[in-house]
Amino acid sequence: MVRLLSLKKLLLVYFVMSTGALLWLILNFGLFCHASSKEEETLLTKTKELRHWEERLRRRERDLQKKPQEDASLPTIYAIMPTHTRHVQKAELTRLAQTFLHVKNFHWILVEDSDSQTDLVTRFLATCGIKHTHLNIKTPENYQLKETDPNWLKPRGVEQRNVGLQWLRENLDVGRDKGVVYFADDDNTYSLQLFDEMRHTHGVSVWPVGLVGGMRFERPVVEHGKVVRWYTYWRPERPFAIDMAGFAVNLQLILENPQAKFELRVRRGYLESSLLEHLVTMDELEPLADNCTKVLVWHTRTEKPKMKQENYLIQAGRPSDPRIEV
Ligand code: UGA
Ligand code: MN
Numbered sequence: 573m574v575r576l577l578s579l580k581k582l583l584l585v586y587f588v589m590s591t592g593a594l595l596w597l598i599l600n601f602g603l604f605c606h607a608s609s610k611e612e613e614t615l616l617t618k619t620k621e622l623r624h625w626e627e628r629l630r631r632r633e634r635d636l637q638k639k640p641q642e643d644a645s646l647p648t649i650y651a652i653m654p655t656h657t658r659h660v661q662k663a664e665l666t667r668l669a670q671t672f673l674h675v676k677n678f679h680w681i682l683v684e685d686s687d688s689q690t691d692l693v694t695r696f697l698a699t700c701g702i703k704h705t706h707l708n709i710k711t712p713e714n715y716q717l718k719e720t721d722p723n724w725l726k727p728r729g730v731e732q733r734n735v736g737l738q739w740l741r742e743n744l745d746v747g748r749d750k751g752v753v754y755f756a757d758d759d760n761t762y763s764l765q766l767f768d769e770m771r772h773t774h775g776v777s778v779w780p781v782g783l784v785g786g787m788r789f790e791r792p793v794v795e796h797g798k799v800v801r802w803y804t805y806w807r808p809e810r811p812f813a814i815d816m817a818g819f820a821v822n823l824q825l826i827l828e829n830p831q832a833k834f835e836l837r838v839r840r841g842y843l844e845s846s847l848l849e850h851l852v853t854m855d856e857l858e859p860l861a862d863n864c865t866k867v868l869v870w871h872t873r874t875e876k877p878k879m880k881q882e883n884y885l886i887q888a889g890r891p892s893d894p895r896i897e898v
Contacts, residue, residue, distance in 0.1 A: 640676045647771055648677045648751035650823065652736030654729030655693065655758040656685040660874050662692060662898060664758045669700045675767045679751075681739060683732035684708040692897060709735045715836060727836065727843045729757070734833045741830055744823065751823035752777075755816045759874050766868040769860040770820040776852040779861035781818040784871035790815060792857065792864045799857040799864070811845040811854075817869045819844070825851050 651672070655661060672678050680702050684693055687710050697704050709731050717726050733755055740753065752773045756762070770777055778799060780791035785804050792799040792814065802813035812819075826832065832850035834843055861868055885891055 640674065643676050646677045647823075648679050648749070649675060649754060649767055649771060649820075650679045650681060650740060650751050651754045651756045652681045652683065652733050652740075653756040653758055654683050654685060654732030657690060657692070659877050659879070659898065661758070662696060664874060665693070665696050665700075668756070668758065668762075669696075669702055671762050671764065672702050673700075674764050678702060678767070680704040681736045682706055683729075683736050685711050685729070685732055695897075705739060707732075707735050707739060712836075724840055727834075727838060730834045730836045730843065737826060737833055740823065740826055744827060746824055746827045749823060752820045753823055753826050754820045757817060757871070759872060760817050761870040761872045763868040766861075769868065773820045773822050773858060775825055775856055775858060776819055776821050776848065777858040777860050778814060778819045778864065779859070779869070780864050780867050781815045782867040782870040784815045784817075789867050790818070792818075792859055794859045794863040797859070797863070798855055799859055800854075807841055810841060812848040813841070814844055814848075815871055816844055817871055819848070819857075821851060 653668075655665065672680060680700075682693065682697065682704060684690060684707070686708050689706055689708050694706065697706055711728075711731055715726055715730070717723065717728065737753075744751075752770055754770060766779070769779065778792045780789050782789045784790050785806050787805055790802070790804040790813070793801045793803050802808045802810070804813045807813060829850055832847055835846035838846050882892060
C-alpha cells in the first residue's frame with residue numbers, strides 16, 4: 573500500500589516536473605526567439621555599418637596607392653594648363669588627372685577660357701585628388717578661333733597661361749617656394765618619366781615632343797651637351813623652334829622676371845619664343861631625355877566627336893537629358 577502511494581506521488585511529481593519543464597522550455601524558447609530577432613536587427617545594422625567603413629577604408633587605401641606621398645625635399649611641379657568647354661573636356665581632364673595622380677608634389681593650375689568658372693570643371697576638381705588652383709579668363713573676342721578656322725590661325729591658351737604666371741608671381745615666394753613651371757595642353761599625352769626629368773630644372777630645360785609639326789617628332793639637336801639648333805620642318809630659324817610641351821622653367825626664373833609672358837600678337841609658331849626670349853639663350857638650355865633622344869610627351873589631338881544624331885534629337889524637340897554630365 574505504502575509502495576503504491578509513493579508510486580502515485582512519484583508519478584505526480586514526475587508529471588508536475590515535466591509539465592513545468594515543458595512550460596519553461598516554451599516560455600524560454602518564445603523569449604529566445606523574440607530576443608534573437610532583435611539581436612538579428614542590431615547585427616544587421618552593425619554589419620551594414622561595418623561594410624560602409626570597410627568600403628571607405630578600401631577607397632582610402634586605393635587613393636593612397638594612387639597618390640604618392642608628398643616629399644617636402646622635392647621641388648613642386650606647377651603645371652599651368654588652359655582648358656576650354658567642349659564635348660571631350662571632361663574625358664580629357666579625367667585622362668590627365670589619372671596621369672598626374674602618380675606625380676609627387678604636383679600642383680595643377682587649370683585656367684578656363686571662360687568668363688566664369690564652370691560647374692563641370694569645379695565639380696571635377698573637387699574630387700580629382702590633385703592639389704590644384706582653379707582660374708579663368710576669356711580669350712578676347714578678336715583672338716577667338718571660329719568653328720571653321722584652321723587651328724593654327726590664332727594662338728590658343730595664351731591669356732590663360734599668362735594668368736597662370738600671374739598667379740605664381742602673386743602667390744609664391746622666391747625664398748620659400750622651390751619648383752618648376754610646365755605648360756600643359758589639355759589634350760597631350762604625358763609619360764610619368766617626363767616629370768622626373770623636368771623636376772630638377774635649374775633654368776630652362778628642353779626635350780623632344782612626339783607627333784608635332786607634321787612630323788614623327790621635333791627636337792632640340794644637342795652637340796657636346798649643348799643645344800645647337802632645332803630639328804623641325806617649320807622655320808627652324810625661330811629663336812626657340814620648340815612646342816609648348818617641350819620645355820620647363822625653374823620657378824625662380826619666372827618669379828625674378830615678371831615681364832616674361834606669352835605674346836598674344838605673335839606670328840604663327842613664335843608663341844613659345846615670345847616667353848623664352850625673356851628668360852634664356854639657346855646655349856643655356858638644359859637638354860634632358862638622354863640628350864634629347866627620347867620622346868616622353870606626345871602632341872596628341874583628340875578627334876572632335878560627331879553629334880549628328882544628338883542634333884536630330886534637338887531639332888525634334890527631344891534633346892538628351894541635360895542632367896547627365898558627359
Ligand atoms: C599647339 C601647342 O601644343 C599649344 O600649346 C599652343 O598653345 C598652340 O599650338 C598655339 O600655337 O597656340 P594645339 O594642340 O594645336 O596647340 O592647340 P590646342 O590643344 O587646341 O590648344 C592649346 C591649349 O589651349 C589647350 O589646353 C586648349 O584647351 C586651350 N584652348 C584652346 C583654350 O583655352 N581656348 C581655345 O579656344 C582653344
Ligand atoms: Mn593640343
